[in-house]
Amino acid sequence: MSEQILENLRKAVIEYDAKAAAAWAQKAVDQKVDPVEALNALTEAIRHIGDLFGQGELWLPDLIAASETMSAAAEILEEEIRRTGARQKSLGVVIIGTVAGDIHDIGKNMVGTLLKAGGFEVHDLGIDIQAGQFVEAVIQHGAQILAMSALLTTTAPQQRKVIELLKEKGLRDKVKVLVGGGGITEDFANSIGADGYDPTAPGAVNLARRFAGQ
Amino acid sequence: MIPPPRARLIWPGVLRGSNQERETLMSRRGFKRNLKPLEILTEDQIQDMHRAVLNVLWDTGVRIENDWALKFLKEHGCRVDKDNMRVRFPAELVDECIRRAPGSYDVKAPDPANDLLVGGETLYYSHSSGMQTIDLDSFEPRQPTRAEYIDCVRVLDALPYLDHLGCYPYFGYEGILSTMAIPEGVALHMKYSTKHQAGCCSNDCEIFTIQMAQAVGHEFTGTIGSSPPLTWGSEAVTAAKRLVEAGLPLSTVDGCMMGGTGPATIPGSVVVSSVEQMAMVVIVQLLQPGHRMMVGHFSLPLNMNTGSPAFGQIGASLNNLIFNQLWRHYQIPIGNGSPGYVSAKMIDYQAGYEKGIAGLASALSGVNSMLLHFGVSSELTAHPVQAVLDDDIAGMIGRFVAGEIISEETIATELIKDVGPIPGHYLGKAHTRQWWQKEQFVPQSADRLTYPEWLQKGKKQALDYARERVEAILAEPAETYLSPDQEADVEKILQEAGTYYRKREE
Numbered sequence: 001m002s003e004q005i006l007e008n009l010r011k012a013v014i015e016y017d018a019k020a021a022a023a024w025a026q027k028a029v030d031q032k033v034d035p036v037e038a039l040n041a042l043t044e045a046i047r048h049i050g051d052l053f054g055q056g057e058l059w060l061p062d063l064i065a066a067s068e069t070m071s072a073a074a075e076i077l078e079e080e081i082r083r084t085g086a087r088q089k090s091l092g093v094v095i096i097g098t099v100a101g102d103i104h105d106i107g108k109n110m111v112g113t114l115l116k117a118g119g120f121e122v123h124d125l126g127i128d129i130q131a132g133q134f135v136e137a138v139i140q141h142g143a144q145i146l147a148m149s150a151l152l153t154t155t156a157p158q159q160r161k162v163i164e165l166l167k168e169k170g171l172r173d174k175v176k177v178l179v180g181g182g183g184i185t186e187d188f189a190n191s192i193g194a195d196g197y198d199p200t201a202p203g204a205v206n207l208a209r210r211f212a213g214q
Numbered sequence: 215m216i217p218p219p220r221a222r223l224i225w226p227g228v229l230r231g232s233n234q235e236r237e238t239l240m241s242r243r244g245f246k247r248n249l250k251p252l253e254i255l256t257e258d259q260i261q262d263m264h265r266a267v268l269n270v271l272w273d274t275g276v277r278i279e280n281d282w283a284l285k286f287l288k289e290h291g292c293r294v295d296k297d298n299m300r301v302r303f304p305a306e307l308v309d310e311c312i313r314r315a316p317g318s319y320d321v322k323a324p325d326p327a328n329d330l331l332v333g334g335e336t337l338y339y340s341h342s343s344g345m346q347t348i349d350l351d352s353f354e355p356r357q358p359t360r361a362e363y364i365d366c367v368r369v370l371d372a373l374p375y376l377d378h379l380g381c382y383p384y385f386g387y388e389g390i391l392s393t394m395a396i397p398e399g400v401a402l403h404m405k406y407s408t409k410h411q412a413g414c415c416s417n418d419c420e421i422f423t424i425q426m427a428q429a430v431g432h433e434f435t436g437t438i439g440s441s442p443p444l445t446w447g448s449e450a451v452t453a454a455k456r457l458v459e460a461g462l463p464l465s466t467v468d469g470c471m472m473g474g475t476g477p478a479t480i481p482g483s484v485v486v487s488s489v490e491q492m493a494m495v496v497i498v499q500l501l502q503p504g505h506r507m508m509v510g511h512f513s514l515p516l517n518m519n520t521g522s523p524a525f526g527q528i529g530a531s532l533n534n535l536i537f538n539q540l541w542r543h544y545q546i547p548i549g550n551g552s553p554g555y556v557s558a559k560m561i562d563y564q565a566g567y568e569k570g571i572a573g574l575a576s577a578l579s580g581v582n583s584m585l586l587h588f589g590v591s592s593e594l595t596a597h598p599v600q601a602v603l604d605d606d607i608a609g610m611i612g613r614f615v616a617g618e619i620i621s622e623e624t625i626a627t628e629l630i631k632d633v634g635p636i637p638g639h640y641l642g643k644a645h646t647r648q649w650w651q652k653e654q655f656v657p658q659s660a661d662r663l664t665y666p667e668w669l670q671k672g673k674k675q676a677l678d679y680a681r682e683r684v685e686a687i688l689a690e691p692a693e694t695y696l697s698p699d700q701e702a703d704v705e706k707i708l709q710e711a712g713t714y715y716r717k718r719e720e
Contacts, residue, residue, distance in 0.1 A: 016644065061650060064641040103636050127637060185666065199666030 002033045006041040009073060013045035016065040018072040025073035028080075035080040036088050042070045042077070043116060050117030054202050060110065067113035090121040091212040092144040095137045097125035098181075099158035104151035107181055110201040111147060118205045120145070120212075131162040138166070138175050145208055149181040156183040160192040176211040180204055243328055244338040244377045248617030251580035253539050263540050266485045267492060268305045275302035276444050276493040280451035283497060290500050303496055311499040312492075317545040319506040321463055322433040323378070324695060325408035330378060332463075332508055332582055333547035337615060339375055339608045340412065342554030342589035343382035344596025350681070353560045355595045363387040363399070364406055365688055366588075369598035371407035372687045375608035376587050376601070379403050379411040381437055383588055383596060393715040394708070397422045401704050404430055405694050412437050412465055415453035422711040424460045429703040430696060435463045437510065440490035442468060442475040451497065458498055463506035465549055466494050471523055472533070474516040480529065484536045487513050495546065508583065511537045512551030525592045526556040526568030531575035538579040547583075550576040554585030554604075555592055561600050561677055565590065570607050577615045602680040606657035613655040624649070658683060 005028050012021035021042075028038040049066040052058040081088060096112045098105050105127045116122045123141050125133060138146055146166070150156045159179050166172045179194040189197030196207040255263070275293075278284060278301050288294040293302040318333025330338060346355040347362055358366070366383055370376055386395030396419040403411045404426065412435035413423055420436055427434035436457040438450040457464045468487040470476035476483035491509040498505050513533045514523040524530070530552040541548045553572035558565035569586060576584045587604040588596045618624070629645050632638075640646050659679040661668060668674070696704065 016642075016647070059650075061641050061643075061646040065644070065647060068642040105637070105639070106641060109641070182664070199664060199670055203670070 001031060002037075005031065005033050006038060009038060009041045010045040012073065013042055013066050013069050014049065016062070016069050018069045021069045021073035022076060025076040029076060034086070035077045035084065036086050039074060039077045039081070039088065042073055043119065046070050046113065047117040047119075050114045053114075060106070063113055064106075064109055067109065067116070070113075070116065088121060091119045091209065091214060093121045093123070093141050094145040094147055094208065095123050095125065095134060095141060095143045096147040096149075097129035097134060097137075098127040098149045098151075099155050099162070100128055100130045101158060102150050102152055102155035102181075103127045104149070104181070107151070107201065108147075108149035111149070111180065111204045114201050114205045115147070115208055118209060120208060131158065131165045134162045135165050135169055135171065138171060139169075143175055145176045145178060145211055147178040147180070147204065147208070150179070150184060151182040153183040156181070156188060159184070159194065163193055176208075178204055178207055178211075243330060244336055244375075245612035245616050247335040247337055247577070247580070247615045249578065249615050251539070251542060252535065252575075252578040254535055254579075255539050260540060260543050263481060263485065263488075263536070264543065266481075267488045267540075268308060270444075270485060270489045271303040271308060271492060272305060273302070274444065274489075275300045276446065276489060277301075278446045278451060278493065280446070280448040282455070283446075283451045286500070287497065290496075292496075301493065303493065308492055308496060311496040312544050312546065314499040314503040315495055315544075315546045316504055316506060318547060319463065321378075321410050321435065321506070323408060323410035324404070324430075324432055328377070328409045330410055332506070334582075335580075336582055337577055337612060338377035338583040339586050339612075340378050340380035340554075340583060341370055341376060341383055341587040341601060342551070342585040342596065343380065343385065343593065344589055344591075345385040345594050346596075347384060348590050348595040348597050350561070350597065350599060353590075355591075358384050358387045360387045360389070364402055364692070366596075366598050366601075367402055367406045368692060369684055369687050370587065370601060371409055373587065373601060373605040375605050375612060376409070378409050378435075378583075379407055380585060381412065381414040391712070391715060393417060393419075393719070394712060397426070397708055397711045400426060400434070401708055404432060404704065405696050405701070406692065408695055410435070414439075415457065416449055418449070418452075418714070419711070420453045420456050421714075422707050424456060424462065425707045426704050427462065428460070429707060430700045433462060435465050435508075437465045437467055438494070439467045439469060440494070442470040442490060443486050444489060446490070446493060454494060454498060455501065458501045458505050463508070464498060465508045465510050466491055467510035467512050467549070467551060470513040471516040472513065472529065473518065474521075476513065478516075480533045480536055483513055484533060484540065487511060487537060488540060491541075508547040508549050509541055510549035510551055510583075511541075513537070514552055523555075523592070524557065525552070526558065526564070526572065528571065531572045534572075534576050534581070535579040538576065538581055542580045548581050550581045550584040552585075554587065554589050556589065557592065559591045561590060561597070561603065561680075565600070566603070566607070569604060570611075573607055573611050574614070577611045598684050599677065599680045602683045603659050603676060606659050606676075610655050610657065 005024055008024045046066055053063045094115050098108050112122050112124045125137055148159050176195040178196045179189050186197050198204045198207055277299050279299050284294050284296055287301050291307050321330040321332055323329050347358040348355050363384055382399055390398055396414055400413050400423045415436040415438050438453045441447050468490050470483045470487045472478050472483045476486040498507050515527045515529040517524040534550045538548050553576050556565050556568035573586050586608050587601040590597050590600045633640055659676045
């Protein structure tokens with residue numbers, strides 16, 4: 001039964017069926033399936049989708065739909081993990097979000113999905129995130145990586161603000177900062193003291209993997 | 215084991231099935247035009263053109279250099295001046311033959327998935343041809359090898375928007391007798407492609423191409439050309455008769471050079487072309503009422519500096535527009551040849567705009583089949599890499615003329631309500647996955663990266679992508695589609711053709 005539930009969780013992600021994913025996640029909880037194992041099944045499926053996206057076999061709508069499907073199930077499983085105190089294995093904890101004043105999230109969602117697929121524990125703060133919110137989340141989750149997106153040249157300077165705040169709080173050495181988005185260039189990333197920049201979502205994941213010692 | 219994700223939808227142009235939206239947009243192969251064809255003449259002007267065609271057919275007539283045809287047409291009421299080989303066609307006979315010609319017809323391909331429905335609102339693409347191939351570094355022409363000829367057929371066969379093979383594509387290859395170029399080429403098409411093929415009929419080659427088609431059970435469209443102004447050579451008429459008797463479809467082509475072999479004015483040159491075409495419509499439809507035929511138009515302005523055809527000129531597109539509107543009026547399927555030939559000497563910006571504009575004009579004005587792919591410079595050079603680039607133009611134009619579907623689903627009010635304002639978005643919605651690839655056309659060779667990605671990935675241009683695509687196609691094992699028995703039959707016919715032409719040369 002346990003294997004059937006795991007298989008159905010994978011299937012739901014691959015078929016972009018959020019309702020089925022949530023239902024199978026709930027079944028996993030009800031039937032006392034190890035929630036970490038169930039979450040791993042979801043990660044396995046999203047990694048498969050991410051690989052196909054990277055190979056050009058799938059497109060952005062497929063990736064985002066799979067990610068949303070995974071989230072519907074993951075919410076239930078993560079709650080169970082918190083309740084039972086089970087421990088997840090991951091390459092590291094990542095905080096991701098779009099900076100203050102910027103409500104664009106396509107690129108951020110792509111990177112977030114591929115990071116999850118790559119084995120990271122990802123906390124997506126969403127859009128229009130203030131510097132203080134980023135720093136607070138880094139502390140709360142003990143993140144090793146902070147990933148920030150900015151599409152607009154007018155909002156790109158917010159990334160500098162966040163890095164300055166990390167310095168003020170004495171956290172700069174404890175977290176690697178990844179920046180990206182349409183408004184960002186490599187020169188800009190260097191000028192604000194970011195640890196990494198890549199124009200592509202798969203490239204950002206490679207950087208994160210390098211930061212995680214992979 | 216994780217099941218594979220659902221198959222990636224490719225643009226409906228290469229899909230089959232019963233999906234209602236897709237069928238509305240598409241024909242079985244190729245594209246279905248859902249836009250009202252572009253018409254630049256009024257109904258009165260069309261009638262003026264039609265009267266002019268009928269007047270020239272009767273007053274001036276057409277020179278038909280074939281004794282059988284002179285006798286045959288006389289028997290059917292034409293006025294024939296045997297000494298001058300001049301045939302004058304009565305209007306009633308012309309009108310009757312227009313009525314007999316089918317408005318659309320089926321054509322079989324070796325693979326039924328590649329069958330065609332020629333006429334109506336279907337739009338198909340084929341390739342132009344080149345005497346030689348071209349070196350992609352120096353852009354100098356040279357004779358292709360047999361292996362390059364085969365590679366070329368394989369690439370053309372693999373392109374999703376190239377619907378049928380046309381004449382040649384190269385005018386032979388190294389070491390082949392020039393008289394054998396067509397039969398040998400037809401045999402290689404049969405061996406390496408499952409698409410329908412059209413082929414030139416001249417110099418009696420149709421004797422052998424018809425035999426080959428019959429031996430392997432393929433349909434073959436024979437193409438015959440008039441000799442402007444207002445003349446049909448004997449070989450072309452004989453070829454037409456042979457094709458009709460074999461029950462094979464036929465495509466005509468004119469070649470009026472505006473200001474040279476036709477009037478400098480576009481309406482005048484369209485009248486000359488149409489008179490030539492109409493003469494053949496009469497011959498074919500008298501021979502076999504309802505016989506499948508398409509009138510192919512290939513008229514160009516004359517370059518008044520050099521005396522050569524001005525390939526790629528906008529005048530050629532305007533000429534196609536008027537010709538297409540007139541022949542849509544006759545409800546006889548139409549082909550356009552000029553979009554496939556350009557004045558550019560390299561695979562460059564000029565080649566792109568000359569083909570793109572000409573192709574779009576033809577597609578909008580109601581053409582059923584056009585040559586677009588492959589030609590690099592006039593009729594001199596051609597290359598498979600150019601064909602790959604042209605396939606993107608074909609797809610873009612096809613998508614454009616396929617038009618739009620207005621339905622509850624495409625207007626998507628419920629979805630818009632569901633998503634709402636920010637932070638809502640449409641990316642994760644099933645509707646997006648279902649529709650985006652039907653709505654967009656994703657070119658295979660155009661660079662569509664963001665600027666930073668483009669820098670990171672080696673600053674590739676469309677030409678680089680097209681070269682890679684050709685390499686990828688040719689890296690696949692070469693498939694052949696004839697059985698050993700069929701190959702043996704074809705080989706035997708080729709040997710007979712070789713003997714026939716060697717004897718003729720003695």
